[in-house]
Amino acid sequence: MDVARSEVLVIGTSVACRSCQARHGVVCGALSAGQLSELGRHSLRRKVDAGCEIIAQGSENSFYSNITRGVVKLCKVMSDGRQQIVGLQFAPDFVGRPFVRESTLSAEAATDAEICVFPRNLLERMILETRELQRSLHAQALNELDAAREWMLTLGRRTAEEKVASLLHLIAAHAETATSTAFDLPLSRAEIADFLGLTIETVSRQLTRLRKEGVIRIENIRHITVPDMDALAKKISG
Amino acid sequence: MDVARSEVLVIGTSVACRSCQARHGVVCGALSAGQLSELGRHSLRRKVDAGCEIIAQGSENSFYSNITRGVVKLCKVMSDGRQQIVGLQFAPDFVGRPFVRESTLSAEAATDAEICVFPRNLLERMILETRELQRSLHAQALNELDAAREWMLTLGRRTAEEKVASLLHLIAAHAETATSTAFDLPLSRAEIADFLGLTIETVSRQLTRLRKEGVIRIENIRHITVPDMDALAKKISG
DNA sequence: CGACCACTTGATCATGCTCAACTAGCGTGG
DNA sequence: CCACGCTAGTTGAGCATGATCAAGTGGTCG
Known part of the structure; x- marks a missing residue:
């Protein structure tokens, strides 16, 4: 950059x-x-x-x-x-x-x-x-x-899908615009990978997986909508 | 317990x-x-x-x-x-x-x-x-x-061998008895696994691996000697 | 239009997990 | 004193999650 x-x-x-x-x-x-x-x-x-x-x-x-x-x-x-x-x-x-x-x-x-x-x-x-x-x-x-300790649990014990869901949940919590839960990702795929201890390919696959399951909508590469916050939360065990 | x-x-x-x-x-x-x-x-x-x-x-x-x-x-x-x-x-x-x-x-x-x-x-x-x-x-x-952030790097980005070496290094640093570097593990294999985000089998295998490579000696299940601290440090890339 | 970049998708590989058998140490009771 | 069971750890075989390598897509900017 x-x-x-x-x-x-x-x-x-x-x-x-x-x-x-x-x-x-x-x-x-x-x-x-x-x-x-x-x-x-x-x-x-x-x-x-x-x-x-x-x-x-x-x-x-x-x-x-x-x-x-x-x-x-x-x-x-x-x-x-x-x-x-x-x-x-x-x-x-x-x-x-x-x-x-x-x-x-x-x-x-x-x-x-x-x-x-x-x-x-x-x-x-x-x-x-x-x-x-x-x-x-x-x-x-x-x-x-x-926050760091919460993240240690995510890094050490959660699966790739749970990790990605956790991150989306975290970002949604900070973006929270009243009712609708739509937000811009502040991070690129590479940065998400670096945050979650994954590779960018795995991040990409898990995002499409969550999309296919209907948990999120990917409006464009940086913009996500979560139709049902509870469904997302359910992806994060524990 | x-x-x-x-x-x-x-x-x-x-x-x-x-x-x-x-x-x-x-x-x-x-x-x-x-x-x-x-x-x-x-x-x-x-x-x-x-x-x-x-x-x-x-x-x-x-x-x-x-x-x-x-x-x-x-x-x-x-x-x-x-x-x-x-x-x-x-x-x-x-x-x-x-x-x-x-x-x-x-x-x-x-x-x-x-x-x-x-x-x-x-x-x-x-x-x-x-x-x-x-x-x-x-x-x-x-x-x-x-310390938590340092550990996040370990959890997210280090291999099993590096993780185990990191933990031994951490414990040695706290036990540090002047010259010799021998110490009791304050943790069981299960606890080590929970610390490193691994399973106990992987922890066990990595310990025997480090032993076979001559980096550590396992005096008994809870007591470890590190003949060469530098060799241990070299196992921790970073 | 073409080059480039970020991302996605696919195929294959390997690290570390799972399940299972085995061993060592240790306390308890016959 | 030994047999037994129990706990903690080790080792092995096969498996699966996520990594790697590689090709393909789509949007943007000159």
Whole structure:
């Protein structure tokens, strides 16, 4: 994805914060008005194309960010090229691992996205100063831990069909537009494979299988409709 | 494991704390002398036999604990019986998920163990009061998250041989007795299988395979020697 | 129109699962 | 003290799920 690029849009200000997706999210929701405006003065809005790397595995953590639009995948790669997606983050999640110098994973935009970038030192100072921010980040870490463990069960013990159904269920839960359950896949087949510990061929076969069984409709390559959520849920044993 | 039982030993006191494995661990290391003695007055030492469940999946969290001796496995089971170990905790780790009412996983002693049990309300109050305790638990959560993600890579992308080698490596790292690298497996073959997302037969075959290749020696069913740690590490691509 | 890319589909292969027999260790009771 | 049963682990034979390799499809962009 060498066409992928990122672009600095505007210097964040408290004015920009008012209409921000992440205004009441994990980080910004925990700050006082004064802190929010200080953080805003030192933040940058970045527009990030799908496929663009935000943090490289093994690189130094020199900033943190909020996702303000789009989906970000957290990824681990092995020296021989095998890779595994170990987390998906949706707006308005926080991305980064405070107080650790080197990142053990990469973060990459799965869809076109926008992030709000904070300087490392400022955010770390605020975490130390702000009880509520500390608590809030702790809570997000625990939620991510639960999600990671749920996914370990999927990776270790579910069949290919159950894995694919689990992913669709997960994405539907985040897309949830009231009644209808139609959504865009934020991931390509290759990325789905990397998330589920499968190959792209198996993912493709399981998707067509779910389609033939009438559990999903594949409107087009990236758009799925689930006529009956319960039928999908039934594909996920346990 | 219906022989497994747990037994309350003594009411913890600050006297007992002085020689405790977990005295400078995640929880107790973050407390003031006064808090430590208050927590001690309300804590119970419990001796827990291998196989005994400490927290049941789906149960209410009514207490937290420190592991003061032994190894605890965190486990998820599906309604059809398939199960996956999603974490191993060693003394002096903290066990429990603060501020969440229902446990999404079970905790079970893998070896004979001892834990120090804290009442829920007291510990939660101390977390709210104590900046350093909050920070310390946050740090443990982030470490567990890293470990979980590392394990996701193993579950999703490594071969059976690599998986078994990874587990031996993990256990060796925790047993590390200076020079020699000999250790007791805290897990049965069935538990290893549940940790690695394999069957016990595959685990057994891979262990004999590693033995035949000279990478490990199986002194007896639970005791392993690794003559050359590097040779073991080479089995883990990545 | 053609090249390219992401995806699908098919045929064959192999890793790891299933089912089954066998072994070793260990505690219990005759 | 040995026979017995029980548990945990090992080993083998055959099978199936999902991987690999390869060809084909469809949409997009120049």
